[in-house]
Amino acid sequence: MILILSHEHIDEPTNTIIDWLSFYNARFLRLNGDDFLQNKYVKIDINNTTVITNYGQVINSNEISIVWYRRWIKPTEKKTFFEKFKQLNFTNEEALLVETYDKYLQKESTTYVNGIFSVFKDKLWIPKPSKARGNINKLDVLLRAKDIGMKIPNTIVTSSKKEVALFLKANGSIITKPIYEANCFDYKGESAPMYTKEVSENDVKAFPQLFFPSLFQKKIDKQFEIRTFIHRNKVYSMAMFSQNDVQTSIDFRNYNWVKPNRYVPFKLPQKEEEKLLKLLNDLDLNTGSIDLIYDDKGNYVFLEINPVGQFGMVSINCNYNLEKIIANDLIALSNEQKRTDERDN
Known part of the structure; x- marks a missing residue:
């Protein structure tokens, strides 16, 4: 049986893959991380290697062949319940x-969630939970990409205003973005996304002498951006002409819904695909979404990788039908594992 790990929030690629699995009459289960929040029923039976969901569904490890990790719990949902405390006048x-x-409860929650994953530790994971969302270090990935021979932007992490000023002077134009992930902050119904931002000379002048360590990179003059999705050594790429719109020129995720960017299928040179596949292998990943820039000098510049990044936009805009491809692959892997188990028994 195929086990799909996701969450209750909208993730259309997951839903579409489930539609294809249903169409092919495949055996699968979906387990949402939201079912294991602090106010839900939870049971992990270590001796019998089973998980019982909030709805009383029993999932036995022996019945699972493949685990497809798509999502789990949204970062904004990883909270404990102190709403009432906010109404009181607490001392420091x-x-x-x-x-x-x-923080203690968060660590407890993380530990028992990892215990859920360990129940299925002997199965084939796409990707492995140890490499899934939040467990890839952006700085480590940049260093690995550079060692493989990929071009990367000039990059520093610093807490010094002086160092940023020197970096800006040396590179002409620079940007800043999160070292970890580009999460959103929700406040009073408004959302503040952590987009990539250009850092001007005036911005630097307003910095304090020392600040929280932050990542800065040379701004790359681009012809277009590339989003590449890799699933088990198969490479699918899309060119995005984000530089044609001021709103999306620095970060394409700052979408212009009125006048969207142009997206077209794109084929990376074989040597660039080979570098990406080697990078995934070095990171022990079997899937991932990768961001690249094709700069004004004709170079492919690596930016970052997300093990469970969005691929729906690549699938839809390029007519790759990735959801069907992934569903068929999950079914083939599950059938192959079943035949292996039958031979062993």
């Missing part, structure tokens, strides 16, 4: 106690 000591206890 009390607030620190609440913060410390909250």
